[in-house]
Amino acid sequence: MSSPTPSITSLTQFVVEHAAGEHVVAAAFLKQTPTLALADGSVLLIVGEGAARKVEAHPDAGILTAASDGAALVTGGDDGRVVRTTADGATEEVGNSKGRWIDALAVSPSGALAWAAGKIVTARDDKGRLRTWQAPSTPQGLCFAPKGYRVAVSHYNGVSLWFPNTEAEPEKLEWKGSHLDVTWSADGRFVVTSMQENSLHGWRLPEKADMRMTGYPSKTRSFSWSHDGNWLATSGADAAIVWPFSSKEGPMGKPPRECGIRPAKVSRVAFHPGALVLAVGYEDGFILLVRLNDGAELLVRKADPERGAVTALAWDKRGKHLVFGTEGGAAGVLTLPA
Amino acid sequence: MSDKIPVTVLTGYLGAGKTTLLNRILTEQHGKKYAVIVNEFGEIGIDNDLVVGADEEVFEMNNGCICCTVRGDLIRIIEGLMKRRGKFDAIIVETTGLADPAPVAQTFFVDQDVSDKARLDAVVTVADAKWLTERLKDAPEAKNQIAFADVIILNKTDLVSPEELAEVEARIRAINPYATLHRTQRAAVPLDAVLGRNAFDLDRILAIEPAFLEEGEGHHHHHDHDHDHDHGCGPGCAHDHGGLKHYHDEHMQSVSIKLGEVDPEKFMPWINDLTQREGPKILRSKGILAFKNEPKRFVFQGVHMILDGDLQRDWKPGEERQSRLVFIGRDLDAEMIRAGAQACAA
Numbered sequence: 001m002s003s004p005t006p007s008i009t010s011l012t013q014f015v016v017e018h019a020a021g022e023h024v025v026a027a028a029f030l031k032q033t034p035t036l037a038l039a040d041g042s043v044l045l046i047v048g049e050g051a052a053r054k055v056e057a058h059p060d061a062g063i064l065t066a067a068s069d070g071a072a073l074v075t076g077g078d079d080g081r082v083v084r085t086t087a088d089g090a091t092e093e094v095g096n097s098k099g100r101w102i103d104a105l106a107v108s109p110s111g112a113l114a115w116a117a118g119k120i121v122t123a124r125d126d127k128g129r130l131r132t133w134q135a136p137s138t139p140q141g142l143c144f145a146p147k148g149y150r151v152a153v154s155h156y157n158g159v160s161l162w163f164p165n166t167e168a169e170p171e172k173l174e175w176k177g178s179h180l181d182v183t184w185s186a187d188g189r190f191v192v193t194s195m196q197e198n199s200l201h202g203w204r205l206p207e208k209a210d211m212r213m214t215g216y217p218s219k220t221r222s223f224s225w226s227h228d229g230n231w232l233a234t235s236g237a238d239a240a241i242v243w244p245f246s247s248k249e250g251p252m253g254k255p256p257r258e259c260g261i262r263p264a265k266v267s268r269v270a271f272h273p274g275a276l277v278l279a280v281g282y283e284d285g286f287i288l289l290v291r292l293n294d295g296a297e298l299l300v301r302k303a304d305p306e307r308g309a310v311t312a313l314a315w316d317k318r319g320k321h322l323v324f325g326t327e328g329g330a331a332g333v334l335t336l337p338a
Numbered sequence: 339m340s341d342k343i344p345v346t347v348l349t350g351y352l353g354a355g356k357t358t359l360l361n362r363i364l365t366e367q368h369g370k371k372y373a374v375i376v377n378e379f380g381e382i383g384i385d386n387d388l389v390v391g392a393d394e395e396v397f398e399m400n401n402g403c404i405c406c407t408v409r410g411d412l413i414r415i416i417e418g419l420m421k422r423r424g425k426f427d428a429i430i431v432e433t434t435g436l437a438d439p440a441p442v443a444q445t446f447f448v449d450q451d452v453s454d455k456a457r458l459d460a461v462v463t464v465a466d467a468k469w470l471t472e473r474l475k476d477a478p479e480a481k482n483q484i485a486f487a488d489v490i491i492l493n494k495t496d497l498v499s500p501e502e503l504a505e506v507e508a509r510i511r512a513i514n515p516y517a518t519l520h521r522t523q524r525a526a527v528p529l530d531a532v533l534g535r536n537a538f539d540l541d542r543i544l545a546i547e548p549a550f551l552e553e554g555e556g557h558h559h560h561h562d563h564d565h566d567h568d569h570g571c572g573p574g575c576a577h578d579h580g581g582l583k584h585y586h587d588e589h590m591q592s593v594s595i596k597l598g599e600v601d602p603e604k605f606m607p608w609i610n611d612l613t614q615r616e617g618p619k620i621l622r623s624k625g626i627l628a629f630k631n632e633p634k635r636f637v638f639q640g641v642h643m644i645l646d647g648d649l650q651r652d653w654k655p656g657e658e659r660q661s662r663l664v665f666i667g668r669d670l671d672a673e674m675i676r677a678g679a680q681a682c683a684a
Contacts, residue, residue, distance in 0.1 A: 062418075078418065137410070177397075
């Protein structure tokens with residue numbers, strides 16, 4: 001065992017910074033290309049060290065939300081457009097809710113996508129067929145079921161589980177209050193939302209048993225499931241709060257893990273795709289990797305309050321690279337040493 | 339990161355002239371860029387890429403506070419706008435004619451993400467000089483909007499006689515004696531009378547001097563317009579104070595209290611308890627307090643149950659250490675409030 005050192009091991013020398021210059025809304029890897037969705041309506045493809053290609057996905061408009069299936073980055077803008085950008089820089093308009101903001105967006109691994117504009121949720125299957133449903137109030141979050149063509153829509157007073165290809169009324173998961181983002185566990189047994197009142201709410205399916213996860217000092221706006229589906233990492237506290245979902249009951253009655261406790265709030269979390277290692281981004285720009293088993297920490301980026309909170313974090317498929325972006329337009333890519 | 343974005347809330351009953359005022363703000367040359375959150379698209383006469391449609395979704399907070407409602411759509415829109423904050427200098431929120439201003443105002447105090455990035459500048463209410471008196475009788479929303487206002491634009495004054503104007507002003511003052519009032523035609527008002535008011539800034543609550551209070555105490559009244567005495571005593575009796583007609587609205591009234599130094603140990607529990615209990619009825623509250631043995635003025639203001647207060651500047655040499663409080667609300671028990679305040683005297 002090495003002697004204790006006051007500072008944690010640093011990976012900062014393996015990070016290549018790229019100035020995005022704009023608020024980074026989301027990040028993803030399109031195959032091997034680190035890609036950023038920027039608030040000024042553009043998509044930035046990082047094609048090499050210090051080299052980037054800017055694609056005007058939403059000319060004269062802004063990007064509000066984005067999601068990726070690994071092949072393309074799908075962005076929703078304040079121009080009402082939904083645009084698919086691929087690693088070669090090609091863009092395709094895949095949806096248009098004229099005059100409305102795209103408030104939420106989700107993609108499924110099979111290539112389907114769904115977006116919300118005002119109260120209308122539109123689902124587009126892999127063949128491009130559109131279906132719409134009007135939610136009882138403006139949806140704030142969308143996600144696809146892990147299997148099958150089904151969308152979870154979070155809104156005021158609960159979540160609706162919608163099968164776009166049926167006429168049936170969506171199944172309701174009710175809980176009073178304003179639900180923000182929504183996520184569905186990989187085994188399909190849990191649906192979890194973040195709420196206006198700085199808490200999470202979950203439902204265990206099919207019983208619809210309620211789960212409340214409270215104690216956050218601010219809203220949770222970032223979720224990430226571990227690759228094995230046993231853990232859900234969340235932002236919104238002075239550490240990443242990681243809830244155990246391995247048992248049948250989910251996290252009920254079990255304390256969460258707190259990873260990377262710092263005097264700054266966690267703004268983004270992203271689990272490694274193949275190991276129990278969590279990337280944690282903070283509101284002061286600091287980024288850590290934390291190993292869940294022993295809490296060991298690796299520094300990715302020092303605090304940089306000037307360039308704001310970490311707003312985007314994403315791993316590549318193999319878990320070799322991590323791309324990040326901040327509110328103030330900083331961005332970079334970590335390549336893990338071999 | 340940088341300063342908070344000021345937000346002006348524009349209210350007014352249907353047809354009062356809100357859209358006219360908004361179009362004026364957007365077209366006038368002032369070198370500023372505004373992001374505008376509107377409730378109905380298409381009314382705005384000009385192109386502006388930062389005009390956002392809203393749905394006015396009022397949410398109750400799950401915090402056990404029944405009057406603690408917020409605008410969920412506003413939280414989402416402001417979050418979206420803040421990603422492009424370099425694009426505009428200020429935000430204007432237009433509400434529908436039937437909207438209660440409270441959820442909009444409360445959003446800026448209750449939601450941490452919003453209050454970190456934006457601050458409420460003022461609630462501006464456009465009122466129709468010709469029809470307001472009628473609306474105050476039949477539309478509780480119109481009354482709420484007047485009660486809530488920091489600035490009142492009394493519009494369409496060309497459509498009424500001087501007597502009718504005096505009448506409607508008296509009606510307004512019966513509900514809200516504190517708002518700054520501008521008489522306009524076609525909503526023509528200097529924009530600095532509407533924007534950049536800092537009305538919710540504690541540092542700007544320099545004085546609480548309602549017109550009636552001054553007058554009742556025999557000060558010279560600056561509303562020196564000619565009035566006559568043949569007004570009808572309709573619902574809400576009017577009596578004459580030698581300067582301005584003085585109405586008592588049946589349901590909406592203001593209670594202003596003046597006292598000397600107060601004991602913070604008594605005042606803080608009292609004001610908290612009062613606003614918790616009576617919060618649903620209290621629309622707005624403001625106060626400047628002289629705490630015993632405290633060289634600084636304590637200033638607070640509130641919207642329903644939500645209170646914001648702080649020690650502000652020093653009392654100036656020679657300035658009378660006097661405490662003043664005002665509550666505007668519905669069916670307020672003035673005697674109970676007065677007695678409670680008096681009991682806080684140091």
